[in-house]
Amino acid sequence: MDIAALNSTKILRKHVLKWMCLFFGLLSFIFAVFNLSKNHFYIVAGLEVCFSALCFYIFIQLVKNKQRNWYAITVCMTVTLVILCGTFLAPLKNGLFLWAFSLPILYYLLLGRKYGIVLSATLLVMQSSVLLYKLPSPYFSSFNLALNLLFIYIIIWVISHVFEGNRAEFSKRLKNLALLDPLTGAGNRLSMSHYFEVEIKDKSQLYLFLIDLDHFKQINDEYGHDVGDKVLVELATLFRITFAKGYVFRVGGEEFSLMGNFDSAQSALAMAENLRQAVATKYIEANGITINLTASVGVVKYQQQNLAELIAQADKQLYKAKDAGRNAVFSDINLCADAA
Numbered sequence: 482m483d484i485a486a487l488n489s490t491k492i493l494r495k496h497v498l499k500w501m502c503l504f505f506g507l508l509s510f511i512f513a514v515f516n517l518s519k520n521h522f523y524i525v526a527g528l529e530v531c532f533s534a535l536c537f538y539i540f541i542q543l544v545k546n547k548q549r550n551w552y553a554i555t556v557c558m559t560v561t562l563v564i565l566c567g568t569f570l571a572p573l574k575n576g577l578f579l580w581a582f583s584l585p586i587l588y589y590l591l592l593g594r595k596y597g598i599v600l601s602a603t604l605l606v607m608q609s610s611v612l613l614y615k616l617p618s619p620y621f622s623s624f625n626l627a628l629n630l631l632f633i634y635i636i637i638w639v640i641s642h643v644f645e646g647n648r649a650e651f652s653k654r655l656k657n658l659a660l661l662d663p664l665t666g667a668g669n670r671l672s673m674s675h676y677f678e679v680e681i682k683d684k685s686q687l688y689l690f691l692i693d694l695d696h697f698k699q700i701n702d703e704y705g706h707d708v709g710d711k712v713l714v715e716l717a718t719l720f721r722i723t724f725a726k727g728y729v730f731r732v733g734g735e736e737f738s739l740m741g742n743f744d745s746a747q748s749a750l751a752m753a754e755n756l757r758q759a760v761a762t763k764y765i766e767a768n769g770i771t772i773n774l775t776a777s778v779g780v781v782k783y784q785q786q787n788l789a790e791l792i793a794q795a796d797k798q799l800y801k802a803k804d805a806g807r808n809a810v811f812s813d814i815n816l817c818a819d820a821a
């Protein structure tokens with residue numbers, strides 16, 4: 482299972498940042514040499530050298546797979562600063578101010594919609610102020626030119642906003658399709674692996690509950706599949722409410738797996754008992770029929786096992802509960818050892 486594909490936004494942003502850094506690093510260096518040797522704009526050249534060095538540093542770190550949260554925001558802020566200072570210091574005929582048009586795309590690609598909107602608006606205000614300050618320049622004496630530049634910026638901003646908004650929305654929908662069971666809305670097996678391996682950072686107090694509904698086949702046989710489906714949906718909701726502080730997954734036809742952290746083995750076992758009782762006392766209305774059923778529960782504690790081993794262990798307990806007559810909680814947790 483390709484769990485990494487679930488972090489597509491993070492991977493995409495990392496790639497964009499890496500190649501942007503290489504591109505900006507090279508370009509800024511070439512501009513710096515040019516500004517130093519030909520134009521004699523020493524301050525602008527100095528800024529460009531610093532920016533180029535930062536870009537190369539981040540590029541190398543990303544090639545080595547060392548990613549930090551501050552890279553993207555720092556690149557965006559510094560490139561903005563270089564362009565604003567360059568616009569202010571260099572003559573407008575050099576056209577450095579035109580680079581501002583590329584920035585909304587960069588903001589949205591690297592930082593997403595929230596940062597994109599704030600930074601694009603801030604840049605518009607600041608760059609307009611700098612250009613207005615330089616208004617006597619013949620390049621901005623034409624109102625039409627100023628208006629055209631403004632609209633070009635706004636169009637690039639709007640397109641970046643709509644594009645990133647749709648990309649983020651589709652990425653979220655694809656993630657839901659990949660991770661959620663379409664019938665009950667609970668997580669699926671892939672989702673369970675994802676949470677176990679990626680999302681749950683501290684597993685020192687992690688417990689796994691495997692819940693299997695008792696004699697569920699009879700409900701299908703007596704009342705039909707539709708009723709069976711309704712029961713599964715209602716029980717998935719019941720588990721999510723009863724086990725609000727953990728994760729709920731549907732791992733088989735009528736089998737659910739729940740994962741969560743607990744302060745002690747006692748509280749984990751109390752939760753398992755709550756879940757069993759919640760099912761046993763639930764009356765589900767479906768197609769005019771009232772259904773009441775029971776569930777068997779197996780509970781295990783995480784102790785450095787991999788997920789397959791953890792599930793196999795919980796499965797053993799679950800089948801002990803089934804063998805003991807169902808509607809029961811079984812666990813291999815040693816309460817004395819756990820308390821010690």
Ligand SMILES: Nc1nc2c(ncn2[C@@H]2O[C@H](COP(=O)(O)OP(=O)(O)OP(=O)(O)O)[C@@H](O)[C@H]2O)c(=O)[nH]1
Nearest residue numbers: 693694695696697698699701706707709710734735
């Ligand atoms: N309605 C419905 N039934 C399903 C779904 N997936 C699996 N099932 C049914 O779940 C039933 C599972 O039956 P068994 O594995 O025999 O288990 P059981 O009847 O619950 O018996 P025990 O587990 O031994 O208590 C089968 O009848 C499957 O058809 C589903 O998505 N919807």
